[in-house]
Amino acid sequence: MWRQGASREPDAMPVIEVTELRKSYGGRTVVDGVSFAVEEGEIFGILGPNGAGKTTTVECVEGLRVPDAGRVRVTGLDPVADHARVARVLGAQLQQSELQPKLTVREALELYASFYPSPLDWAPLAERLGLTAKLTTRFGKLSGGQKQRLFIALALIGNPRVVVLDELTTGLDPRARRDTWALIEDVRASGVTVLLVTHFMEEAQRLCDRIAVIDKGRVAALDTPAGLIRRSAGATVISFTPSAPLDDRDLAVLPALASVEHKDGRITLSGTDETVNAVITLLARHRITAHQLRVVDATLDDAFLDLTKADTKEEAA
Amino acid sequence: MSTAVLKTEVRLFRREPGAIFWILLFPTLLLVILGSIPSFRDHQADLGGLRTIDVYVPVAVLLGMIVGGLQAMPQTLTGYRERGILRRMATTPVRPSALLSAQMAVYGGAALVSALLALAVGRLGFGVRLPQQPLGYVLALLLAVLAALALGSVVAALSRTTKIAGAIGSAVFFPSMFCAGVWAPVQSMPHLLARIVGCTPFGAAAQALNQAAAGHWPGWSHLGVLVVWILLLTGAASRWFRWE
Numbered sequence: 215m216w217r218q219g220a221s222r223e224p225d226a227m228p229v230i231e232v233t234e235l236r237k238s239y240g241g242r243t244v245v246d247g248v249s250f251a252v253e254e255g256e257i258f259g260i261l262g263p264n265g266a267g268k269t270t271t272v273e274c275v276e277g278l279r280v281p282d283a284g285r286v287r288v289t290g291l292d293p294v295a296d297h298a299r300v301a302r303v304l305g306a307q308l309q310q311s312e313l314q315p316k317l318t319v320r321e322a323l324e325l326y327a328s329f330y331p332s333p334l335d336w337a338p339l340a341e342r343l344g345l346t347a348k349l350t351t352r353f354g355k356l357s358g359g360q361k362q363r364l365f366i367a368l369a370l371i372g373n374p375r376v377v378v379l380d381e382l383t384t385g386l387d388p389r390a391r392r393d394t395w396a397l398i399e400d401v402r403a404s405g406v407t408v409l410l411v412t413h414f415m416e417e418a419q420r421l422c423d424r425i426a427v428i429d430k431g432r433v434a435a436l437d438t439p440a441g442l443i444r445r446s447a448g449a450t451v452i453s454f455t456p457s458a459p460l461d462d463r464d465l466a467v468l469p470a471l472a473s474v475e476h477k478d479g480r481i482t483l484s485g486t487d488e489t490v491n492a493v494i495t496l497l498a499r500h501r502i503t504a505h506q507l508r509v510v511d512a513t514l515d516d517a518f519l520d521l522t523k524a525d526t527k528e529e530a531a
Numbered sequence: 532m533s534t535a536v537l538k539t540e541v542r543l544f545r546r547e548p549g550a551i552f553w554i555l556l557f558p559t560l561l562l563v564i565l566g567s568i569p570s571f572r573d574h575q576a577d578l579g580g581l582r583t584i585d586v587y588v589p590v591a592v593l594l595g596m597i598v599g600g601l602q603a604m605p606q607t608l609t610g611y612r613e614r615g616i617l618r619r620m621a622t623t624p625v626r627p628s629a630l631l632s633a634q635m636a637v638y639g640g641a642a643l644v645s646a647l648l649a650l651a652v653g654r655l656g657f658g659v660r661l662p663q664q665p666l667g668y669v670l671a672l673l674l675a676v677l678a679a680l681a682l683g684s685v686v687a688a689l690s691r692t693t694k695i696a697g698a699i700g701s702a703v704f705f706p707s708m709f710c711a712g713v714w715a716p717v718q719s720m721p722h723l724l725a726r727i728v729g730c731t732p733f734g735a736a737a738q739a740l741n742q743a744a745a746g747h748w749p750g751w752s753h754l755g756v757l758v759v760w761i762l763l764l765t766g767a768a769s770r771w772f773r774w775e
């Protein structure tokens with residue numbers, strides 16, 4: 215169902231390029247020097263706490279907001295100065311928007327398809343997003359999740375080269391969420407570049423090739439999902455109930471240890487693979503048995519919380 | 532201007548029974564009610580020998596565009612802005628201005644249909660003569676529609692929310708209806724009042740329409756007043772209008 219653009223020359227230039235982007239509202243800086251580049255055919259994720267500046271950043275990419283400083287390029291074009299040309303190749307799903315309340319789903323799809331030079335067929339797209347039964351329903355009568363699906367369809371209807379999705383699956387039920395992920399993977403497989411803002415770690419881990427974690431308007435980390443997990447302190451969690459008490463001093467000198475916790479006779483350590491080996495050696499040396507030993511890899515969730523930790527502390531203070 | 536957007540807005544307008552009634556039917560209905568009062572069909576010396584029903588046809592003609600331009604259009608446009616509909620459109624190759632011009636075309640067209648209906652019913656139902664100076668009448672009518680749309684755009688530009696648009700719209704609506712002659716046709720206003728009212732867009736429009744109806748070319752002073760208003764209001768609207 216995805217038609218390839220007529221002439222997609224393979225070039226080395228990134229499809230989206232954001233350099234030292236800055237934006238403030240009434241003197242308050244909300245995006246403070248954000249830089250990243252998204253390559254052709256990549257799914258690039260943006261994670262970050264509420265108010266971090268994610269929407270502001272992607273709306274600068276869409277040409278909806280004018281940066282105060284820095285450079286934004288989409289397929290080499292300035293989304294503000296060259297809006298008409300960028301809009302033809304970029305599909306957007308905004309975090310918040312509506313349509314005319316009395317417009318039906320079918321009319322919306324047909325209308326938005328008419329805006330683009332070589333749009334997709336709306337019928338199969340509606341089918342994949344589970345909208346076929348709702349084609350004659352007016353926008354105002356759709357449920358929140360159905361509205362969201364319609365906006366995903368509208369982002370893709372123009373057969374774009376670049377899609378920007380701000381909170382792709384917010385409000386979708388678990389099945390629709392999985393279906394949408396599969397859809398986005400198909401879209402990418404056809405060569406489309408995807409910029410995705412999300413709060414769902416599972417979504418980021420499944421879809422994204424690389425992720426930028428934005429915190430307080432700055433890029434706190436930029437890596438693959440696995441890289442982010444590896445980089446965060448306490449990437450591996452070891453927990454066990456020792457058959458005899460362990461000396462805290464022995465634990466404290468374990469290599470790459472990030473934290474120790476005692477609870478109801480159970481010890482929980484976080485660190486790296488190195489820590490795991492050292493714990494096992496330590497236990498063997500003291501002839502202590504580790505009951506219910508569990509070694510769990512940290513998730514992207516843990517990595518995210520770790521990377522944006524300072525934020526919560528400051529807010530609490 | 533995008534024809535797809537225009538078609539959509541026409542379709543959406545047809546789904547608004549309230550707007551259809553007040554813009555298209557109400558002015559003519561008012562005419563029918565007034566026309567059914569026997570004394571309104573008598574020739575009046577103080578109206579220059581015309582009947583009350585004769586002078587109310589131009590009023591009915593103006594009424595549709597006042598309701599559409601000042602009440603309906605600003606509320607719709609402000610709602611589009613408030614709900615982010617204009618923003619969503621701004622991410623497409625069609626700029627949000629396509630929605631603005633489509634809205635103007637819809638309400639301008641509706642005002643013209645409403646005017647034709649009032650003229651036809653006046654002619655067929657009550658024997659009101661069709662405008663004797665058709666070209667001058669059409670010119671005055673088009674200028675009046677433009678003035679109504681420009682005034683409505685200023686209301687939409689100044690209103691942050693639909694509620695405010697409703698309030699400002701009403702504040703301009705009643706004086707406009709008064710100037711158009713809904714309560715007392717311009718012909719029966721005291722001379723000084725008629726002069727003052729003649730400086731307002733709808734007062735000038737009413738007098739121009741009356742002249743053309745009677746077979747004279749509408750006074751350049753009235754047409755000039757309309758043109759000045761159109762230019763001023765359009766300038767103000769484009770300066771203050773916000774897309775989000």
Ligand SMILES: Nc1ncnc2c1ncn2[C@@H]1O[C@H](COP(=O)(O)OP(=O)(O)OP(=O)(O)O)[C@@H](O)[C@H]1O
Binds near residue numbers: 267
């Ligand atoms: N139009 C605006 N005027 C003033 N302040 C704004 C505006 N838009 C956003 N902000 C502020 O900028 C900051 C960043 O907002 P932004 O919407 O980019 O956050 P976000 O990372 O997308 O958050 P969320 O996860 O809640 O969607 C917030 O503190 C917000 O209050």
Ligand SMILES: [Mg+2]
Binds near residue numbers: 269
């Ligand atoms: Mg956001």
